[in-house]
Amino acid sequence: MTSATLQIVEVGPRDGFQSIDDVIPTESKIALIDGLYASGVRRMEATAFVSTRAVPQLADASDVLAHANDLPGLDCQVLVPSVRQAERALDAGTRHIAFVLSVSEKHNLGNVKRTPEQSVADYAAICDILPAGTKMRLNLATAFDCPYDGSMPAESTLCLLDALVPIFPSAEICLCDTTGRVTPDRVAGLFQMAADRFPGSENWAFHGHDTFGLGVANAVAAWNAGISVLDSSFAGLGGCPFAPGATGNVATEDLVWTFEAMGVGTSIDLTALLSVADQGTRLPGAQFGGRVRDAVRARACIGN
Amino acid sequence: MTSATLQIVEVGPRDGFQSIDDVIPTESKIALIDGLYASGVRRMEATAFVSTRAVPQLADASDVLAHANDLPGLDCQVLVPSVRQAERALDAGTRHIAFVLSVSEKHNLGNVKRTPEQSVADYAAICDILPAGTKMRLNLATAFDCPYDGSMPAESTLCLLDALVPIFPSAEICLCDTTGRVTPDRVAGLFQMAADRFPGSENWAFHGHDTFGLGVANAVAAWNAGISVLDSSFAGLGGCPFAPGATGNVATEDLVWTFEAMGVGTSIDLTALLSVADQGTRLPGAQFGGRVRDAVRARACIGN
Numbered sequence: 001m002t003s004a005t006l007q008i009v010e011v012g013p014r015d016g017f018q019s020i021d022d023v024i025p026t027e028s029k030i031a032l033i034d035g036l037y038a039s040g041v042r043r044m045e046a047t048a049f050v051s052t053r054a055v056p057q058l059a060d061a062s063d064v065l066a067h068a069n070d071l072p073g074l075d076c077q078v079l080v081p082s083v084r085q086a087e088r089a090l091d092a093g094t095r096h097i098a099f100v101l102s103v104s105e106k107h108n109l110g111n112v113k114r115t116p117e118q119s120v121a122d123y124a125a126i127c128d129i130l131p132a133g134t135k136m137r138l139n140l141a142t143a144f145d146c147p148y149d150g151s152m153p154a155e156s157t158l159c160l161l162d163a164l165v166p167i168f169p170s171a172e173i174c175l176c177d178t179t180g181r182v183t184p185d186r187v188a189g190l191f192q193m194a195a196d197r198f199p200g201s202e203n204w205a206f207h208g209h210d211t212f213g214l215g216v217a218n219a220v221a222a223w224n225a226g227i228s229v230l231d232s233s234f235a236g237l238g239g240c241p242f243a244p245g246a247t248g249n250v251a252t253e254d255l256v257w258t259f260e261a262m263g264v265g266t267s268i269d270l271t272a273l274l275s276v277a278d279q280g281t282r283l284p285g286a287q288f289g290g291r292v293r294d295a296v297r298a299r300a301c302i303g304n
Numbered sequence: 305m306t307s308a309t310l311q312i313v314e315v316g317p318r319d320g321f322q323s324i325d326d327v328i329p330t331e332s333k334i335a336l337i338d339g340l341y342a343s344g345v346r347r348m349e350a351t352a353f354v355s356t357r358a359v360p361q362l363a364d365a366s367d368v369l370a371h372a373n374d375l376p377g378l379d380c381q382v383l384v385p386s387v388r389q390a391e392r393a394l395d396a397g398t399r400h401i402a403f404v405l406s407v408s409e410k411h412n413l414g415n416v417k418r419t420p421e422q423s424v425a426d427y428a429a430i431c432d433i434l435p436a437g438t439k440m441r442l443n444l445a446t447a448f449d450c451p452y453d454g455s456m457p458a459e460s461t462l463c464l465l466d467a468l469v470p471i472f473p474s475a476e477i478c479l480c481d482t483t484g485r486v487t488p489d490r491v492a493g494l495f496q497m498a499a500d501r502f503p504g505s506e507n508w509a510f511h512g513h514d515t516f517g518l519g520v521a522n523a524v525a526a527w528n529a530g531i532s533v534l535d536s537s538f539a540g541l542g543g544c545p546f547a548p549g550a551t552g553n554v555a556t557e558d559l560v561w562t563f564e565a566m567g568v569g570t571s572i573d574l575t576a577l578l579s580v581a582d583q584g585t586r587l588p589g590a591q592f593g594g595r596v597r598d599a600v601r602a603r604a605c606i607g608n
Contacts, residue, residue, distance in 0.1 A: 213519070216520070257516060261485070
């Protein structure tokens with residue numbers, strides 16, 4: 001499961017924007033997406049098809065998708081939580097669905113108004129209607145930890161995977177640290193257990209948050225465990241609506257800086273990315289994070 | 305070199321305070337040291353004996369040391385850069401010297417006005433005058449990376465250790481990531497090389513910065529490489545004087561949170577520590593960092 005190249009999935013336009021209350025004009029979103037693409041981003045969760053009443057920020061999903069889908073060489077995925085939203089996404093021309101469900105029943109009920117079992121059935125129904133060539137990713141939220149129930153036993157996640165993996169064996173499965181509370185030992189441990197349990201599935205990904213400062217540590221742990229697809233958000237956009245000051249997704253620029261320093265290619269130009277990240281921090285209502293933006297601009301540091 | 309308990313060396317009262325221009329009243333320093341001690345800190349770099357002209361903040365070293373030395377069970381070390389300052393520290397009653405020199409000649413010249421070779425001679429001279437029972441730590445700055453010269457070859461660090469290790473074999477040797485630019489793979493790699501080269505030396509420690517967001521990642525990498533003594537600073541105090549916004553030392557509370565979550569004991573009570581860290585952030589002129597302060601106060605986070 002090792003690779004000399006890291007594939008970064010830029011989730012800012014979905015996970016980041018979604019957490020911003022002030023609705024961002026569609027043209028601004030498109031300009032940021034273009035900037036990310038110009039910096040070298042070649043995979044992106046560009047938007048989500050969700051209830052526009054619950055998430056008015058993403059009501060322009062079709063327009064955003066239409067633009068992002070046209071960027072040459074960009075693998076553009078969109079999040080969906082249900083069959084109905086998957087149908088909307090497919091009608092809008094998506095070529096890559098990211099279905100989300102949670103291991104934690106409480107979290108799944110809160111997030112998508114379904115039990116995990118109902119979501120498994122939805123997932124199967126979506127896989128049934130996928131046009132040939134459409135890619136599928138499965139975002140498994142609370143795979144390690146739940147905001148309501150705390151630490152999730154690995155067996156809970158693996159049991160849910162028992163039901164999910166056979167439905168669409170070529171799907172990429174992303175284990176998500178929803179709360180940012182997982183530690184590197186558990187990230188590595190769960191991916192190892194998953195690899196052992198599903199030896200035919202090699203399409204794993206990791207989605208981490210930096211809430212407790214573990215964003216890079218967990219990304220490196222996932223990489224060392226053989227995971228070469230990592231989600232991140234430019235400027236660390238993606239604050240938690242219920243966690244003031246506790247910014248969300250690990251910052252794309254932090255991953256690019258770290259992995260390039262480790263000799264791992266990312267295809268992304270850091271300088272160009274930092275310029276887009278700066279624009280991201282200026283979005284009204286944005287919560288942002290990450291450390292590299294400030295650090296690379298600062299002069300060399302003297303001390304011990 | 306493994307251990308089920310992490311020994312945290314709280315360096316805020318030295319490395320943190322030193323970087324603050326506004327002179328902190330001695331009684332405020334003592335109150336913070338007492339707070340750290342009350343939270344469970346049992347090892348601390350409490351001050352430094354350095355040029356009071358160059359670092360007026362630490363002109364009260366003798367008074368601070370006199371207080372910290374009296375706290376029962378506290379292993380209190382003080383930084384010195386020269387024989388003369390070591391003599392001052394010993395006269396003031398220190399029982400634990402931390403001598404600092406840099407692998408990088410440019411950095412050592414800038415930091416302590418000596419070539420590394422001159423500092424090696426100073427180290428030998430200090431070891432010669434150490435009263436029986438006095439402990440010695442060696443802080444090897446720029447062991448991985450230099451603000452002037454960039455990445456330091458591992459061989460440079462190991463060659464300097466060739467000269468240093470035999471002088472005082474029981475010394476604890478702390479490899480310092482001065483710039484915060486080292487990555488976890490290189491942290492683990494250098495400690496492994498050092499263990500292979502000096503099989504009789506088991507007293508290794510790591511001092512890391514969070515400037516590029518790698519503070520926790522590198523601490524975990526050191527731990528996984530068998531290092532059970534880690535430096536950190538409450539509230540992440542220790543901004544770089546030449547790096548606005550680029551905070552310095554990894555935050556003690558981030559390490560306590562992470563390692564306790566990994567089942568590794570630290571002896572430190574997080575809640576009590578957070579209260580002291582809050583006080584640290586309110587010091588006039590302080591640059592602070594870390595993520596856990598905000599995160600533990602925020603409500604649970606919902607998302608994926």
